[in-house]
Amino acid sequence: MIDSDDIRAAHERIRGHVRRTPVVRMEPDAFGLGYPVTMKLEFLQVTGTFKARGAFNTLLAGPMPEAGVCAASGGNHGIAVAHAAARLGIPARIFVPEISSPAKIARIRETGIDPVVGGARYADALAACEAFAAQTGALSVHAYDAWATMAGQGTTGLEWEEDAPGLDTVLVAVGGGGLISGIARWLAGRVKVVGVEPEGSCALHAALAAGGPVDVDVQSVAADSLGARNVMTRVFETASRHVDRVVLVPDAAIVEAQRRLWLGLRVASEPGGAAALAALTSGAYRPEPGEKVGVLACGANVDLGALAGVI
Known part of the structure:
Protein backbone atom coordinates (compact mmCIF):
# COMPACT_ATOMS: atom_id res chain seq x y z
CA MET A 1 0.00 0.00 0.00
CA ALA A 52 -3.45 15.30 -13.97
CA ARG A 53 -1.77 14.58 -10.64
CA GLY A 54 -1.90 10.81 -11.02
CA ALA A 55 -1.07 10.94 -14.73
CA PHE A 56 2.09 13.00 -14.27
CA ASN A 57 3.19 10.95 -11.27
CA THR A 58 2.89 7.72 -13.25
CA LEU A 59 4.66 9.02 -16.33
CA LEU A 60 7.48 10.61 -14.31
CA ALA A 61 8.00 7.75 -11.83
CA GLY A 62 9.97 5.41 -14.07
CA PRO A 63 11.25 4.62 -17.56
CA MET A 64 8.62 4.48 -20.29
CA PRO A 65 8.44 1.71 -22.91
CA GLU A 66 9.17 2.65 -26.51
CA ALA A 67 5.49 2.10 -27.35
CA GLY A 68 4.52 4.77 -24.85
CA VAL A 69 1.37 4.65 -22.77
CA CYS A 70 -2.30 3.91 -23.15
CA ALA A 71 -5.33 4.61 -20.99
CA ALA A 72 -9.02 3.83 -20.75
CA SER A 73 -11.26 6.57 -19.47
CA GLY A 74 -14.74 7.99 -19.24
CA GLY A 75 -13.04 11.21 -20.29
CA ASN A 76 -11.15 13.01 -17.52
CA HIS A 77 -8.40 10.43 -17.00
CA GLY A 78 -7.93 10.26 -20.75
CA ILE A 79 -7.59 14.04 -20.97
CA ALA A 80 -5.00 13.98 -18.19
CA VAL A 81 -2.89 11.14 -19.62
CA ALA A 82 -3.02 12.69 -23.10
CA HIS A 83 -1.97 16.07 -21.69
CA ALA A 84 0.86 14.64 -19.59
CA ALA A 85 2.12 12.46 -22.45
CA ALA A 86 2.09 15.39 -24.87
CA ARG A 87 3.99 17.58 -22.40
CA LEU A 88 6.58 14.89 -21.76
CA GLY A 89 6.91 13.77 -25.40
CA ILE A 90 5.58 10.25 -24.81
CA PRO A 91 3.37 8.45 -27.38
CA ALA A 92 -0.16 7.80 -26.09
CA ARG A 93 -3.35 6.02 -27.16
CA ILE A 94 -6.60 6.84 -25.33
CA PHE A 95 -9.72 4.63 -25.29
CA VAL A 96 -13.09 6.09 -24.29
CA PRO A 97 -16.62 4.59 -24.21
CA GLU A 98 -19.57 5.89 -26.17
CA ILE A 99 -21.09 7.48 -23.05
CA SER A 100 -18.21 9.94 -22.82
CA SER A 101 -19.17 13.58 -23.07
CA PRO A 102 -18.45 15.17 -26.46
CA ALA A 103 -16.84 18.01 -24.51
CA LYS A 104 -14.36 15.59 -22.94
CA ILE A 105 -13.59 13.86 -26.23
CA ALA A 106 -12.91 17.29 -27.71
CA ARG A 107 -10.52 18.07 -24.84
CA ILE A 108 -8.55 14.89 -25.61
CA ARG A 109 -8.31 15.90 -29.27
CA GLU A 110 -6.99 19.31 -28.23
CA THR A 111 -3.85 17.57 -26.93
CA GLY A 112 -3.15 16.26 -30.44
CA ILE A 113 -4.36 12.72 -29.75
CA ASP A 114 -7.42 11.30 -31.50
CA PRO A 115 -9.12 8.96 -28.99
CA VAL A 116 -10.51 5.54 -29.87
CA VAL A 117 -14.24 5.69 -29.10
CA GLY A 118 -16.05 2.38 -28.65
CA GLY A 119 -18.08 0.26 -26.28
CA ALA A 120 -21.07 1.17 -24.20
CA ARG A 121 -19.31 1.58 -20.84
CA TYR A 122 -15.91 2.24 -19.25
CA ALA A 123 -15.32 -1.51 -18.85
CA ASP A 124 -15.45 -1.89 -22.65
CA ALA A 125 -12.87 0.85 -23.15
CA LEU A 126 -10.66 -0.76 -20.50
CA ALA A 127 -10.78 -4.13 -22.27
CA ALA A 128 -9.74 -2.49 -25.54
CA CYS A 129 -6.94 -0.63 -23.78
CA GLU A 130 -5.58 -3.78 -22.13
CA ALA A 131 -5.63 -5.61 -25.47
CA PHE A 132 -3.67 -2.75 -27.06
CA ALA A 133 -1.11 -2.83 -24.22
CA ALA A 134 -0.65 -6.59 -24.59
CA GLN A 135 -0.15 -6.26 -28.34
CA THR A 136 2.22 -3.29 -28.36
CA GLY A 137 4.00 -3.28 -25.01
CA ALA A 138 2.63 0.13 -24.11
CA LEU A 139 2.23 0.93 -20.41
CA SER A 140 -1.45 0.88 -19.46
CA VAL A 141 -2.11 3.77 -17.05
CA HIS A 142 -5.07 2.75 -14.93
CA ALA A 143 -7.49 5.47 -13.89
CA TYR A 144 -7.52 4.38 -10.24
CA ASP A 145 -6.32 0.80 -9.57
Whole structure:
Protein backbone atom coordinates (compact mmCIF):
# COMPACT_ATOMS: atom_id res chain seq x y z
CA MET A 1 0.00 0.00 0.00
CA ILE A 2 1.03 3.61 -0.44
CA ASP A 3 2.03 5.65 2.60
CA SER A 4 2.60 9.32 3.35
CA ASP A 5 6.18 9.12 2.06
CA ASP A 6 4.89 7.97 -1.36
CA ILE A 7 2.47 10.90 -1.49
CA ARG A 8 5.15 13.37 -0.42
CA ALA A 9 7.48 11.99 -3.11
CA ALA A 10 4.70 12.31 -5.70
CA HIS A 11 4.17 15.92 -4.64
CA GLU A 12 7.83 16.72 -5.24
CA ARG A 13 7.85 14.79 -8.53
CA ILE A 14 4.86 16.52 -10.15
CA ARG A 15 5.37 20.08 -8.93
CA GLY A 16 6.06 22.27 -11.91
CA HIS A 17 3.66 20.16 -13.99
CA VAL A 18 0.44 20.70 -12.03
CA ARG A 19 -1.15 23.62 -10.18
CA ARG A 20 -1.49 24.06 -6.45
CA THR A 21 -5.21 24.73 -6.55
CA PRO A 22 -6.69 27.29 -4.14
CA VAL A 23 -8.81 26.79 -1.05
CA VAL A 24 -11.71 29.17 -0.34
CA ARG A 25 -13.77 29.45 2.86
CA MET A 26 -17.32 30.11 1.75
CA GLU A 27 -19.76 32.22 3.74
CA PRO A 28 -22.65 30.41 5.49
CA ASP A 29 -25.30 31.41 2.95
CA ALA A 30 -23.22 30.75 -0.19
CA PHE A 31 -24.97 27.49 -1.03
CA GLY A 32 -28.03 27.88 1.16
CA LEU A 33 -26.52 25.65 3.87
CA GLY A 34 -26.53 28.00 6.84
CA TYR A 35 -22.95 27.13 7.82
CA PRO A 36 -19.55 27.76 6.21
CA VAL A 37 -17.66 25.19 4.17
CA THR A 38 -14.09 25.21 2.90
CA MET A 39 -13.85 24.45 -0.81
CA LYS A 40 -10.77 22.99 -2.49
CA LEU A 41 -11.07 24.30 -6.06
CA GLU A 42 -9.48 21.39 -7.90
CA PHE A 43 -11.50 22.17 -11.02
CA LEU A 44 -8.84 24.85 -11.63
CA GLN A 45 -6.25 22.09 -12.12
CA VAL A 46 -4.60 21.66 -15.52
CA THR A 47 -6.99 19.59 -17.68
CA GLY A 48 -9.88 20.66 -15.40
CA THR A 49 -9.65 17.83 -12.85
CA PHE A 50 -7.38 16.20 -10.25
CA LYS A 51 -6.55 13.46 -12.76
CA ALA A 52 -3.45 15.30 -13.97
CA ARG A 53 -1.77 14.58 -10.64
CA GLY A 54 -1.90 10.81 -11.02
CA ALA A 55 -1.07 10.94 -14.73
CA PHE A 56 2.09 13.00 -14.27
CA ASN A 57 3.19 10.95 -11.27
CA THR A 58 2.89 7.72 -13.25
CA LEU A 59 4.66 9.02 -16.33
CA LEU A 60 7.48 10.61 -14.31
CA ALA A 61 8.00 7.75 -11.83
CA GLY A 62 9.97 5.41 -14.07
CA PRO A 63 11.25 4.62 -17.56
CA MET A 64 8.62 4.48 -20.29
CA PRO A 65 8.44 1.71 -22.91
CA GLU A 66 9.17 2.65 -26.51
CA ALA A 67 5.49 2.10 -27.35
CA GLY A 68 4.52 4.77 -24.85
CA VAL A 69 1.37 4.65 -22.77
CA CYS A 70 -2.30 3.91 -23.15
CA ALA A 71 -5.33 4.61 -20.99
CA ALA A 72 -9.02 3.83 -20.75
CA SER A 73 -11.26 6.57 -19.47
CA GLY A 74 -14.74 7.99 -19.24
CA GLY A 75 -13.04 11.21 -20.29
CA ASN A 76 -11.15 13.01 -17.52
CA HIS A 77 -8.40 10.43 -17.00
CA GLY A 78 -7.93 10.26 -20.75
CA ILE A 79 -7.59 14.04 -20.97
CA ALA A 80 -5.00 13.98 -18.19
CA VAL A 81 -2.89 11.14 -19.62
CA ALA A 82 -3.02 12.69 -23.10
CA HIS A 83 -1.97 16.07 -21.69
CA ALA A 84 0.86 14.64 -19.59
CA ALA A 85 2.12 12.46 -22.45
CA ALA A 86 2.09 15.39 -24.87
CA ARG A 87 3.99 17.58 -22.40
CA LEU A 88 6.58 14.89 -21.76
CA GLY A 89 6.91 13.77 -25.40
CA ILE A 90 5.58 10.25 -24.81
CA PRO A 91 3.37 8.45 -27.38
CA ALA A 92 -0.16 7.80 -26.09
CA ARG A 93 -3.35 6.02 -27.16
CA ILE A 94 -6.60 6.84 -25.33
CA PHE A 95 -9.72 4.63 -25.29
CA VAL A 96 -13.09 6.09 -24.29
CA PRO A 97 -16.62 4.59 -24.21
CA GLU A 98 -19.57 5.89 -26.17
CA ILE A 99 -21.09 7.48 -23.05
CA SER A 100 -18.21 9.94 -22.82
CA SER A 101 -19.17 13.58 -23.07
CA PRO A 102 -18.45 15.17 -26.46
CA ALA A 103 -16.84 18.01 -24.51
CA LYS A 104 -14.36 15.59 -22.94
CA ILE A 105 -13.59 13.86 -26.23
CA ALA A 106 -12.91 17.29 -27.71
CA ARG A 107 -10.52 18.07 -24.84
CA ILE A 108 -8.55 14.89 -25.61
CA ARG A 109 -8.31 15.90 -29.27
CA GLU A 110 -6.99 19.31 -28.23
CA THR A 111 -3.85 17.57 -26.93
CA GLY A 112 -3.15 16.26 -30.44
CA ILE A 113 -4.36 12.72 -29.75
CA ASP A 114 -7.42 11.30 -31.50
CA PRO A 115 -9.12 8.96 -28.99
CA VAL A 116 -10.51 5.54 -29.87
CA VAL A 117 -14.24 5.69 -29.10
CA GLY A 118 -16.05 2.38 -28.65
CA GLY A 119 -18.08 0.26 -26.28
CA ALA A 120 -21.07 1.17 -24.20
CA ARG A 121 -19.31 1.58 -20.84
CA TYR A 122 -15.91 2.24 -19.25
CA ALA A 123 -15.32 -1.51 -18.85
CA ASP A 124 -15.45 -1.89 -22.65
CA ALA A 125 -12.87 0.85 -23.15
CA LEU A 126 -10.66 -0.76 -20.50
CA ALA A 127 -10.78 -4.13 -22.27
CA ALA A 128 -9.74 -2.49 -25.54
CA CYS A 129 -6.94 -0.63 -23.78
CA GLU A 130 -5.58 -3.78 -22.13
CA ALA A 131 -5.63 -5.61 -25.47
CA PHE A 132 -3.67 -2.75 -27.06
CA ALA A 133 -1.11 -2.83 -24.22
CA ALA A 134 -0.65 -6.59 -24.59
CA GLN A 135 -0.15 -6.26 -28.34
CA THR A 136 2.22 -3.29 -28.36
CA GLY A 137 4.00 -3.28 -25.01
CA ALA A 138 2.63 0.13 -24.11
CA LEU A 139 2.23 0.93 -20.41
CA SER A 140 -1.45 0.88 -19.46
CA VAL A 141 -2.11 3.77 -17.05
CA HIS A 142 -5.07 2.75 -14.93
CA ALA A 143 -7.49 5.47 -13.89
CA TYR A 144 -7.52 4.38 -10.24
CA ASP A 145 -6.32 0.80 -9.57
CA ALA A 146 -2.60 1.68 -9.44
CA TRP A 147 -0.41 2.82 -6.57
CA ALA A 148 1.28 5.58 -8.61
CA THR A 149 -2.12 6.96 -9.62
CA MET A 150 -3.37 6.91 -6.03
CA ALA A 151 -0.20 8.56 -4.70
CA GLY A 152 -0.52 11.32 -7.27
CA GLN A 153 -4.16 11.95 -6.39
CA GLY A 154 -3.19 11.94 -2.71
CA THR A 155 -1.22 15.15 -3.23
CA THR A 156 -4.62 16.87 -3.32
CA GLY A 157 -5.03 16.00 0.36
CA LEU A 158 -1.50 17.11 1.21
CA GLU A 159 -2.14 20.57 -0.23
CA TRP A 160 -5.60 20.78 1.32
CA GLU A 161 -4.32 20.08 4.82
CA GLU A 162 -1.47 22.57 4.48
CA ASP A 163 -3.71 25.34 3.11
CA ALA A 164 -6.76 24.72 5.33
CA PRO A 165 -5.52 23.33 8.65
CA GLY A 166 -8.06 22.37 11.29
CA LEU A 167 -10.73 20.70 9.15
CA ASP A 168 -12.68 17.94 10.87
CA THR A 169 -14.19 16.30 7.77
CA VAL A 170 -13.72 16.41 4.02
CA LEU A 171 -16.24 15.23 1.42
CA VAL A 172 -14.86 13.65 -1.75
CA ALA A 173 -16.73 12.34 -4.80
CA VAL A 174 -16.00 8.72 -5.71
CA GLY A 175 -15.83 7.09 -9.12
CA GLY A 176 -13.21 4.36 -9.14
CA GLY A 177 -11.87 5.51 -5.79
CA GLY A 178 -8.28 6.48 -6.57
CA LEU A 179 -8.79 10.07 -5.44
CA ILE A 180 -10.48 9.32 -2.14
CA SER A 181 -7.99 6.55 -1.38
CA GLY A 182 -5.02 8.85 -1.88
CA ILE A 183 -6.58 11.68 0.14
CA ALA A 184 -7.71 9.34 2.93
CA ARG A 185 -4.26 7.76 3.16
CA TRP A 186 -2.66 11.18 3.59
CA LEU A 187 -5.21 12.45 6.15
CA ALA A 188 -5.45 9.15 8.06
CA GLY A 189 -5.95 9.68 11.79
CA ARG A 190 -6.26 13.46 11.51
CA VAL A 191 -9.27 14.30 9.32
CA LYS A 192 -12.41 12.22 8.67
CA VAL A 193 -12.84 11.44 4.97
CA VAL A 194 -16.38 10.79 3.67
CA GLY A 195 -17.02 9.49 0.18
CA VAL A 196 -19.95 10.63 -1.96
CA GLU A 197 -21.38 8.48 -4.76
CA PRO A 198 -24.46 8.72 -6.98
CA GLU A 199 -27.20 6.29 -6.03
CA GLY A 200 -26.95 4.83 -9.53
CA SER A 201 -23.16 4.39 -9.49
CA CYS A 202 -21.97 3.25 -6.08
CA ALA A 203 -19.11 0.78 -6.47
CA LEU A 204 -17.28 1.78 -3.27
CA HIS A 205 -20.43 1.79 -1.14
CA ALA A 206 -21.26 -1.70 -2.44
CA ALA A 207 -17.72 -2.97 -1.86
CA LEU A 208 -17.66 -1.76 1.74
CA ALA A 209 -21.04 -3.40 2.37
CA ALA A 210 -19.93 -6.68 0.78
CA GLY A 211 -16.50 -6.81 2.37
CA GLY A 212 -14.73 -6.74 -0.99
CA PRO A 213 -14.93 -5.38 -4.54
CA VAL A 214 -18.13 -6.26 -6.40
CA ASP A 215 -19.60 -5.27 -9.77
CA VAL A 216 -22.46 -2.76 -9.78
CA ASP A 217 -24.78 -1.44 -12.46
CA VAL A 218 -24.06 2.12 -13.55
CA GLN A 219 -26.88 4.51 -14.40
CA SER A 220 -26.25 8.12 -13.39
CA VAL A 221 -26.05 11.65 -14.75
CA ALA A 222 -22.44 11.54 -13.50
CA ALA A 223 -21.57 8.19 -15.12
CA ASP A 224 -18.92 9.62 -17.46
CA SER A 225 -16.74 10.57 -14.47
CA LEU A 226 -18.15 8.55 -11.54
CA GLY A 227 -19.06 5.45 -13.51
CA ALA A 228 -16.69 2.67 -12.41
CA ARG A 229 -18.41 -0.73 -12.11
CA ASN A 230 -15.86 -2.06 -9.60
CA VAL A 231 -13.35 -0.30 -7.34
CA MET A 232 -10.93 -3.24 -7.53
CA THR A 233 -8.47 -4.47 -4.95
CA ARG A 234 -6.02 -1.64 -4.29
CA VAL A 235 -8.74 0.96 -3.75
CA PHE A 236 -10.73 -1.37 -1.52
CA GLU A 237 -7.69 -2.20 0.61
CA THR A 238 -7.00 1.47 1.20
CA ALA A 239 -10.53 2.84 1.46
CA SER A 240 -11.73 0.11 3.82
CA ARG A 241 -9.02 1.18 6.28
CA HIS A 242 -9.07 4.95 5.92
CA VAL A 243 -12.44 6.17 4.56
CA ASP A 244 -14.92 6.84 7.35
CA ARG A 245 -18.02 6.05 5.29
CA VAL A 246 -19.72 6.61 1.93
CA VAL A 247 -23.03 8.42 1.45
CA LEU A 248 -25.24 8.22 -1.63
CA VAL A 249 -26.95 11.09 -3.45
CA PRO A 250 -29.65 11.01 -6.15
CA ASP A 251 -29.02 12.46 -9.59
CA ALA A 252 -31.48 15.29 -8.88
CA ALA A 253 -29.31 16.42 -5.96
CA ILE A 254 -26.19 16.36 -8.13
CA VAL A 255 -27.87 18.53 -10.75
CA GLU A 256 -29.07 20.92 -8.04
CA ALA A 257 -25.52 21.13 -6.66
CA GLN A 258 -24.29 22.06 -10.15
CA ARG A 259 -26.79 24.90 -10.11
CA ARG A 260 -25.74 26.06 -6.65
CA LEU A 261 -22.05 25.98 -7.58
CA TRP A 262 -22.84 28.32 -10.44
CA LEU A 263 -25.02 30.65 -8.37
CA GLY A 264 -22.75 30.69 -5.31
CA LEU A 265 -19.28 30.49 -6.85
CA ARG A 266 -19.75 30.99 -10.60
CA VAL A 267 -18.25 27.54 -11.19
CA ALA A 268 -19.23 25.65 -14.34
CA SER A 269 -19.09 22.14 -12.86
CA GLU A 270 -19.65 18.79 -14.48
CA PRO A 271 -22.03 16.50 -12.55
CA GLY A 272 -19.25 14.44 -10.97
CA GLY A 273 -17.51 17.60 -9.82
CA ALA A 274 -20.65 18.70 -7.95
CA ALA A 275 -21.39 15.38 -6.23
CA ALA A 276 -19.48 16.13 -3.02
CA LEU A 277 -21.41 19.36 -2.47
CA ALA A 278 -24.65 17.48 -3.19
CA ALA A 279 -24.07 15.46 -0.02
CA LEU A 280 -24.52 18.66 1.98
CA THR A 281 -27.25 20.36 -0.03
CA SER A 282 -29.36 17.16 -0.07
CA GLY A 283 -28.80 16.31 3.58
CA ALA A 284 -27.12 12.99 2.80
CA TYR A 285 -24.34 14.20 5.10
CA ARG A 286 -25.33 16.40 8.05
CA PRO A 287 -22.41 17.98 9.94
CA GLU A 288 -22.49 18.17 13.71
CA PRO A 289 -22.75 21.68 15.23
CA GLY A 290 -19.38 23.37 14.88
CA GLU A 291 -17.95 20.67 12.62
CA LYS A 292 -15.47 22.17 10.16
CA VAL A 293 -16.22 20.68 6.76
CA GLY A 294 -14.29 20.75 3.50
CA VAL A 295 -15.72 19.97 0.06
CA LEU A 296 -13.70 19.01 -3.01
CA ALA A 297 -14.96 20.63 -6.22
CA CYS A 298 -13.11 18.40 -8.62
CA GLY A 299 -14.28 18.63 -12.24
CA ALA A 300 -15.04 21.34 -14.78
CA ASN A 301 -15.08 19.48 -18.11
CA VAL A 302 -18.77 20.10 -18.64
CA ASP A 303 -20.94 20.42 -21.71
CA LEU A 304 -21.88 24.08 -21.41
CA GLY A 305 -25.10 23.60 -23.34
CA ALA A 306 -26.27 20.96 -20.86
CA LEU A 307 -25.19 23.13 -17.93
CA ALA A 308 -27.13 26.08 -19.31
CA GLY A 309 -30.27 23.97 -19.14
CA VAL A 310 -29.53 23.16 -15.47
CA ILE A 311 -28.96 26.78 -14.53
